[in-house]
Amino acid sequence: MIRLxxxxxxxxxxxxxxxxxxxxxxxxxWRPPEALHITLAFYGAVEEPxxxxxAAELTRARVDPFDLTLDGVGAFGDxxxxxxxxxxxxxxxxxxxxxxxxxxxxxRAGVPIESRDYRPHVTLAYLRGAEDDRVGAWMTGHxxxxxxxxxVDRFGLYSSILTDDGSHYALEREYPL
Numbered sequence: 702m703i704r705l706x707x708x709x710x711x712x713x714x715x716x717x718x719x720x721x722x723x724x725x726x727x728x729x730x731w732r733p734p735e736a737l738h739i740t741l742a743f744y745g746a747v748e749e750p751x752x753x754x755x756a757a758e759l760t761r762a763r764v765d766p767f768d769l770t771l772d773g774v775g776a777f778g779d780x781x782x783x784x785x786x787x788x789x790x791x792x793x794x795x796x797x798x799x800x801x802x803x804x805x806x807x808x809r810a811g812v813p814i815e816s817r818d819y820r821p822h823v824t825l826a827y828l829r830g831a832e833d834d835r836v837g838a839w840m841t842g843h844x845x846x847x848x849x850x851x852x853v854d855r856f857g858l859y860s861s862i863l864t865d866d867g868s869h870y871a872l873e874r875e876y877p878l
Contacts, residue, residue, distance in 0.1 A: 706858075706861060770851075773846055803856070
């Protein structure tokens with residue numbers, strides 16, 4: 702079994718700008734620049750033969766190249782605690798279409814897909830023991846985040862390995878748009 706997802710990598714210059722914001726919050730496990738991405742579809746644990754089918758189906762998930770902008774910050778969590786900080790993605794119809802096509806590719810390959818709504822974002826940190834008031838202060842201090850536009854002309858199929866230090870990602874296959 703291999704844990705897989707389709708994603709758009711954040712360009713290095715944008716990732717480095719985000720990295721400069723990744724400080725000042727005890728309890729945050731900041732994601733390194735090479736791990737910053739916008740997930741298109743999460744496939745989870747997939748058996749090797751089905752992973753090959755998925756990789757083949759993703760060749761059909763095409764749109765014309767388009768521009769994206771990161772916009773604002775936010776957090777995921779539940780009633781009891783905040784679990785992650787993220788940078789938002791400005792509304793993009795081409796991104797939503799690409800995500801839908803990656804999801805459809807998974808279905809065609811026989812991979813069960815999550816049914817939750819698509820909310821594009823870049824995870825900046827996972828939180829453990831971060832105090833809510835400190836999280837709120839960090840978000841207030843960075844809520845005006847806006848990246849310059851960047852061109853999306855490819856996406857990738859990534860594998861994910863969970864470790865005590867967080868997830869580590871490897872690009873398995875790249876798909877030009």
